[in-house]
Amino acid sequence: MTSPNHDLLTSQAHVWNHLYSYINSMSLKCAIQLGIPDAIDAHGGPMPLSRLSAALSVPPAKSDALRRLMRLLVHSKFFEKVNVSDSNEDAYVLTGASRLLLRRSTLNMAPLVLVVLDRISVDPWHGMGEWLRDGRASMFETEHGSSFWEYAEGSARLDGLFNEGMASDAGCVAGVLGRDGRRVFEGVGTVVDVGGGIGATARGFAAEFPGSEWVVLDLPRVVEGLEGSEKLRFVGGDMFESIPQADAVFLKWVLHDWSDEDCVKILKNCKEAISTKGGKVILVELVVEDREEDDKATETQLFFDLTMMAVINGKERNEKEWAKLFFTAGFGNYKITPVLGLRSVIEVFP
Known part of the structure; x- marks a missing residue:
């Protein structure tokens, strides 16, 4: 039996941990801004603190501060001492x-870290309570007066970081599915990558699956001037209007950006695009497990969910919520394969 003091002090420590946990994120951002990973990589072996300080142009008076920063980053498993x-x-x-x-x-992943931890992205969290009481769609809109997409369209820096972050993730997804999920694309000839941006995902998959042909569908301003290849072409359009015909429609981290009503509209257009026999929709999305215990994977999924809520009024969904969307849009069946760590591949069939 634990004493009342033990329970009190454990609860106090719990509050402290959450109170200061943002320091992990800010320290990671600082490491990227300073270029710590690249400096250690360029050194070619274990890098002493003095050499790291010199490489980063940290003055001697701040060397102990750098040591203390590295102590936390080592504890967080970003580096090893x-x-x-x-x-x-x-x-x-x-x-x-x-x-x-x-x-x-x-x-x-550095560009993604920088865009998520940018002041533009972080400031809206200070107004979460205000947003819960007002009529705006997202905390981002409450803070900045426009949607994230509108803001990014007018900010080359933010838009560039976002696109770079998505491109790095594309390589990871293509590589993992190329090794462990090849059956997903077996027999698939033409694939439309909806919201495929600058084509990083499609290029990765075209290399992994040479028998496939890829069409990247995105807004005209996004794909304007982009050059394709024999196995890849770009089409300017709007997924809410129509999607080109194909054997499969692929959406990576697209539907979590949108409300249930908008997702049903997109999925109905996907269904029309794969009207040929054997067609399917392939999603890469989180399937939230809703575990109540202290599970780091679930906690991270819930972080993603609140991020979607804060920035673009989107949401992460559990299996029941995904199934409701699929059946409402007129699909008959689906299959979830948890092959991408926190995310899953979801195949949706007419």
């Missing part, structure tokens, strides 16, 4: 997580 036989200094090496932050990496 190692012993170097000929030095008494702390030295650091990359981990799997920090390798995803390297500029040279085809899976570079």
Whole structure:
């Protein structure tokens, strides 16, 4: 039996942890802005603190501050501290997580980190209580007076970071499905990538599945001037109006941006596009597991859900919610394959 003091102090520690947990995010952002992962990578081995400080142009008076920052980043498993036989200094090496932050990496997640933690994205959270009482669609709109998409259209910096972040994720998805999910695209000839942006996903899949042909559908301003290839072409259009005919329609992280009503409209257009025998819709989305216990995967999914709510009035969905959308749009069956970590591949059949 625990004492009342133990329960009190445990609860206090719990509040403290959540109160200061934003420091993990801000420290990660700082590491990217300073270029810490790239500096360690360029060093080619365990990098002593003094050399890291010099490489980052950190003045000697701030070297201890850098050491303390690295201590937290090591605890958060972005770097590993190692012993170097000929030095008494702390030295650091990359981990799997920090390798995803390297500029040279085809899976570079740094742009996504920077756009999510940008002041433009973070400031709306300060008005969450105000937003819950007003009539605006999203916290972003309450803070900035326009939707995220409208704001990004007028900000080349924000739009560029967002597109780079989505492009890095495309490489990850294509690589994983190329190894562990090939059956999803078996027998599929032509695929329309709806909301495919600058074509990073389609290019990745065209390389992984040479028997397929890809059409990227996005707004005219997005695809204007983009060059395709024999297996890839770009089409300007609106998924709410119509989608080109194909064997399959592919949507990666698209439907979570939209309300249930809008999703049904998009899915109905998808159904018309795959009217040929054997057609299907392929989604890459979160399927929230709704676990009540302290599960990090579920917690991260719930973070995504509130981010969608805050920024674009979108939502993440559990299986029951996904099924309702599919059947309302006129589909007859679906299959969920949890092959992408926190996300799943969902095949939807007429």
